[in-house]
Amino acid sequence: MIDPRLAVIDTRLAGVRRIVAVTGGKGGIGKSTIACLLALAAADRGLRTGLFDLDLTSPTDHVILGAPTGFPDEEFGIDPAMHAGVGLMSLALFAGSTPAPLRGDALTNAVLELLAITRWGELDLLVLDMPPGLGDTALDAMRFVPRCEYLVVTTPSTVVRETVRRTLRLLKERGAPVLGLLENMQVGESGTAALAAEFGATVLGSVPRDDALEAATGDPDALRKTAAAAALRAIAPL
């Protein structure tokens, strides 16, 4: 039995110049926030930008960007939903807030299906918002999108750094390109530089702790005006 979807992934991504996965070892460290701000920053620079929410069981990019859910347009596949200049694909477009309790093969199949049917078209940048950790979807991204580059989010927390170290070790072992570490919720000196040095990785810079993000959630224009967005724009590896 042949799975036809595997044969078409490269074709679907052929028009995408660059794919950047925003990852990190732990939950709640700001991966989705950074992924959304990165996508907005890229779109604002005139880059054709897509955002693929790969946190299948807890998608939030539509919430951060304030994108309405609803079935995407379909013609010879499905089209990402354009919102604030960014083409979004997310399971939330189909299921809204209905829970999607997925595990194992179901996670992989959902990723494969979306990779096989989504027409990203010509893009300068496709941002992948990864779920926390090194589970199914992290492995699927490595397997199905091997050319993807990794932007690794960390925070000043020692606990977070330990999980990010594991992520970096695996990426290094697999020879996956690491764009660099981004320290989110920066508050002062931290161990990020030392961690980057351990892996010969670059520190892209930091995004400060910014309490204005909460009120700006769901409003792309307000997000663009936050100090976090400004800090990210200054260091975004675009």
Next chain:
Amino acid sequence: MHEYALADAVIAAVRKTAADERLARVLRVEVRVGALQSIDEHTFARALDTVRPPDDARFAAVEFALSLVPVRCRCRPCGAEYGPEVGAEADAHGAEAIHFVPELAHSYLRCPRCQSPDFDILEGRGVTIGRIEGERDE
């Protein structure tokens, strides 16, 4: 019609096999369509015909043999095996969501015995390819 994207995937996979096996002509391709995805067989046959590469002589005489595979699920907590009827058990929105991404069965369908969303889809999920028959030149 997002079916075209899946039909396109079938063609891409068959082309790859034809190249790997050095087939000069592909004669028959078994395409199994899982009932979970509620893809209409005729629609899919038409989609395959539409996306078939007209300039690729290997495909001039290909026949796509479509068959519909019934859905079989097994509940993890209680072990029940069952065959859900998407049309009858999910509302219209849920059925359409499952049509796009079959894994959303876990959002809109439940085990008939214990109501769990934690089941494995054993069969009848989506589009797969069975036998590919063709011939080589001498």
